[in-house]
Amino acid sequence: MMTPASEAETAEMVASTKSALLIQGGGTRNIGAQNIGTPFSTAALSGVRLYEPGALTIVAGAGTPMAEIEATLASESQRLAFEPVDHRGVLGTNGTPTIGGAVAANVSGPRRIQAGACRDSLLGVRFVDGAGRILKNGGRVMKNVTGYDLVKLMAGSWGTLGVLTEVSLKVQAIPEAAGTVTLRGLDATAATKAMSAALGSPYDVSGAAHLPVGKDGTAVTMIRVEGLETSVAYRTEKLKAMLASTGADIEITHDAATAAQAWAWVRDVTPFHNGAGDVWRISVKPTDGPQVVAAIEARAPGAQVIYDWGGGLIWVEVTADTDVRALVSQGHATLMRASDATKDRLGVFQPEPAPLAALSAGLRTKFDPRSILNPGLME
Amino acid sequence: MDMPTPNPEVLAKKGRVVSRLRQVLPADAVISDEAETRAYECDALTAYRCPPLAAVLPASTEEVAAVLKICHDENVPVVPRGAGTSLAGGSMPTADSIILGVARMTEVLETDYENRFIRVQTGRTNLSVSGAVEEDGFFYAPDPSSQLACAIAGNIAMNSGGAHCLKYGVTTNNLMGVTMVTMDGEIMEIGGAHLDAGGLDLLGVICGSEGQLGVVTEATLRILHKPEGARPVLMGFDSNEVAGQCVSDIIKAGILPVAIEFMDRPCIRATEDFAKAGYPDCEALLIIEVEGSDQEIDAQLERILAIARTHNPVELRESSSTEESARIWLGRKSAFGAMGQINDYMCLDGTIPVSQLPYVLRRIGELSKDYGLDVGNVFHAGDGNMHPLILFDANKPGDLEKCEAFGADILRLCVEVGGCLTGEHGVGIEKRDLMVDQYAAADLDIQMAVKDVFDPKWLLNPAKVFPLQSSEPRRMAAE
Numbered sequence A: 001m002m003t004p005a006s007e008a009e010t011a012e013m014v015a016s017t018k019s020a021l022l023i024q025g026g027g028t029r030n031i032g033a034q035n036i037g038t039p040f041s042t043a044a045l046s047g048v049r050l051y052e053p054g055a056l057t058i059v060a061g062a063g064t065p066m067a068e069i070e071a072t073l074a075s076e077s078q079r080l081a082f083e084p085v086d087h088r089g090v091l092g093t094n095g096t097p098t099i100g101g102a103v104a105a106n107v108s109g110p111r112r113i114q115a116g117a118c119r120d121s122l123l124g125v126r127f128v129d130g131a132g133r134i135l136k137n138g139g140r141v142m143k144n145v146t147g148y149d150l151v152k153l154m155a156g157s158w159g160t161l162g163v164l165t166e167v168s169l170k171v172q173a174i175p176e177a178a179g180t181v182t183l184r185g186l187d188a189t190a191a192t193k194a195m196s197a198a199l200g201s202p203y204d205v206s207g208a209a210h211l212p213v214g215k216d217g218t219a220v221t222m223i224r225v226e227g228l229e230t231s232v233a234y235r236t237e238k239l240k241a242m243l244a245s246t247g248a249d250i251e252i253t254h255d256a257a258t259a260a261q262a263w264a265w266v267r268d269v270t271p272f273h274n275g276a277g278d279v280w281r282i283s284v285k286p287t288d289g290p291q292v293v294a295a296i297e298a299r300a301p302g303a304q305v306i307y308d309w310g311g312g313l314i315w316v317e318v319t320a321d322t323d324v325r326a327l328v329s330q331g332h333a334t335l336m337r338a339s340d341a342t343k344d345r346l347g348v349f350q351p352e353p354a355p356l357a358a359l360s361a362g363l364r365t366k367f368d369p370r371s372i373l374n375p376g377l378m379e
Numbered sequence B: 001m002d003m004p005t006p007n008p009e010v011l012a013k014k015g016r017v018v019s020r021l022r023q024v025l026p027a028d029a030v031i032s033d034e035a036e037t038r039a040y041e042c043d044a045l046t047a048y049r050c051p052p053l054a055a056v057l058p059a060s061t062e063e064v065a066a067v068l069k070i071c072h073d074e075n076v077p078v079v080p081r082g083a084g085t086s087l088a089g090g091s092m093p094t095a096d097s098i099i100l101g102v103a104r105m106t107e108v109l110e111t112d113y114e115n116r117f118i119r120v121q122t123g124r125t126n127l128s129v130s131g132a133v134e135e136d137g138f139f140y141a142p143d144p145s146s147q148l149a150c151a152i153a154g155n156i157a158m159n160s161g162g163a164h165c166l167k168y169g170v171t172t173n174n175l176m177g178v179t180m181v182t183m184d185g186e187i188m189e190i191g192g193a194h195l196d197a198g199g200l201d202l203l204g205v206i207c208g209s210e211g212q213l214g215v216v217t218e219a220t221l222r223i224l225h226k227p228e229g230a231r232p233v234l235m236g237f238d239s240n241e242v243a244g245q246c247v248s249d250i251i252k253a254g255i256l257p258v259a260i261e262f263m264d265r266p267c268i269r270a271t272e273d274f275a276k277a278g279y280p281d282c283e284a285l286l287i288i289e290v291e292g293s294d295q296e297i298d299a300q301l302e303r304i305l306a307i308a309r310t311h312n313p314v315e316l317r318e319s320s321s322t323e324e325s326a327r328i329w330l331g332r333k334s335a336f337g338a339m340g341q342i343n344d345y346m347c348l349d350g351t352i353p354v355s356q357l358p359y360v361l362r363r364i365g366e367l368s369k370d371y372g373l374d375v376g377n378v379f380h381a382g383d384g385n386m387h388p389l390i391l392f393d394a395n396k397p398g399d400l401e402k403c404e405a406f407g408a409d410i411l412r413l414c415v416e417v418g419g420c421l422t423g424e425h426g427v428g429i430e431k432r433d434l435m436v437d438q439y440a441a442a443d444l445d446i447q448m449a450v451k452d453v454f455d456p457k458w459l460l461n462p463a464k465v466f467p468l469q470s471s472e473p474r475r476m477a478a479e
């Protein structure tokens, strides 16, 4: 394991390595197939470098533990807007999730539909490319169109374009209240309709998820609003009235702890923890969701699903070695959890159409000419 | 402004190139007459002009691809153009380039309320995207002040922002997919009605690439339901520091207004003379707008006003009607016009960390004295995106150069305090040579390497964004 203590050391180690590197933060989101290469950890590039609550910005070393970021922000009643997923449970990993890992995987939870993905909160990056050059892009201000936006490109590049050394992020204030409108007994199509209606309302919904099998065994659809107390009270009532026509049994929860737990359950894909099946993460046009799931259930009876993002994000747990991707015609499917053999056979990432694959390959060659950074991970 | 010497070989084969273009486009879509190409000689950075070799106005993605294939084959540079409202010279032609305008591509292709997106051809204006969904209660959030004229094509290329981006984000946060044609004429779909990329986020790097990676012909844009209502409040303070502190306190208190606009004394005076909005005579003025139902607005404003009162405002003006709201916005909306009334002006666009606001405003004041040029500040305070307006006299020899030097000093100051050269207008030719103040050589090199991948011959909008010296080896190699 290589563990550089500084950005300069990161650059030296990358420049002088003769073999492939397996880049990791805390190693909790290790979804690659072969995991070849010498483990290369950013864990020592840790620490909050700058935090300006009045400017809603934080800058931290890529190896900073997520928990440290969250605690720092919480001390000023702030948080990361994109509600990062903790992947340890669903992937069966242990280790310390880092901010750099969340950025590299563009990890976004339920609030993605309102506040944007991780990439939308990311203001700037510093990284070391495959040639060992120290590079930066973006900065620490909210609006920045100076040159090409490599910040977005680095988010979700899974370490294949560079080793992130420092990231700056936009943060948000924790609203004083949150409320969840829960509908029971809807099928997937009706739930998607209800979530679409809620998301297409003026009520600024910050979460919309559907569990065909909720904790108590019945189907549960959850819609969340956050804001000032008066606002949350008003909006949850409005949503309840608006969704009455679904015929579902509707209830409003204002209890913060219960709500936080329910949303963490969706965010961290808790129903699939410790399961034996493969886990897929699928991004689709929300109204396509129920058909995609029906096709999966037909191919692999017993498949379990969770809909997040108003139906646009579908987590699926299926019998090992099922080619779920073949059933997704629009959008993309990532194989998050499976045996190495299955990952080899089906590929972890969605293959890109030829012209895009050519561009991506071209970019990789520029950023990592020796092909040493997580080689093959995204291909 | 230095521009590369036009390629004589290209100039010499104008006739052949134009006749090839006529073979793939209708007669009225190829403009080669010198009098007519003048219509494309500049964008909204009018100090710099140069008519193109020719201009083409294709009506479909396929026609765009056909044009690009020919230009690729003939090694002719192409400058994509939306509505030509760039303030950075982003769509200014070179003498050896073809202007490829998307102005004829204005169709709405698909509207989907359930999945909350609209797909349009990119020649459509920003405002008419919202216009297409307005009756059903929806809108497209990014709202540059130029929204009546500017096209989605230019918005995507510049990653444009607007008055409400504090809450809704800028173009890149609202862009879900594009149809793009690369310089070699290949048509590709990137993103779509689903969220986020399955592989590398190519869409993220295309947005904001200033027409240098490909020609974007269609776009899938996120639409939202309109809020139930919106209401502004105006507050005046007797120093920039205090106004800046007030902004910071509001943000820290966890209230997220949709807009926080800031005007300083020179700007307030100019707009008062021009628009007579009845603004208070004070050092700094804030306009803060919140959204929601009436009761939600009341609750938010109550908090905001309580914070404002702790800063001893010289004026707090609430609105109780649409007319009063319009009056509050009147001066802000006419600020550019008002400054233009006094003199020619140059509008800057740097961003700074909001904590640096008082310092930066003080330094701008000092520089203004040194240069002997007046400057007014009006900007989006919530996100630190400043728009200093420097007044100069275009008819006075040397004044433009002096103004540019002053502007460059302000932008360097923005970088020095931790900010950047441009928050929403883009680099274009205007800030091209200042890029070295923000980025090291290697940082620029990796950006240019991205262009190498998308446009290996460096034919798309070639003399923009990067300092000519930095891009020279690549441009030469391509020629």
Ligand SMILES: Cc1cc2nc3c(=O)[nH]c(=O)nc-3n(C[C@H](O)[C@H](O)[C@H](O)COP(=O)(O)OP(=O)(O)OC[C@H]3O[C@@H](n4cnc5c(N)ncnc54)[C@H](O)[C@@H]3O)c2cc1C
Binding pocket: B043, B044, B079, B080, B081, B082, B083, B084, B085, B086, B087, B089, B090, B091, B102, B122, B143, B144, B145, B146, B149, B150, B151, B152, B153, B154, B155, B156, B157, B158, B159, B160, B161, B162, B163, B210, B211, B212, B214, B215, B216, B217, B336, B424, B425, B426, B461
């Ligand atoms: C009065 C005024 C107010 C303004 N206010 C704002 C504001 O509030 N916020 C803001 O962000 N900007 C503002 N602007 C700047 C300008 O309006 C924006 O940059 C706008 O997005 C440009 O759009 P356009 O269609 O006019 O683009 P153009 O000027 O035609 O082109 C801009 C850039 O886009 C490229 N381009 C054009 N079409 C394509 C295409 N199809 N494919 C690829 N690249 C393409 C061009 O090559 C060029 O680099 C303002 C401008 C004016 C004049």
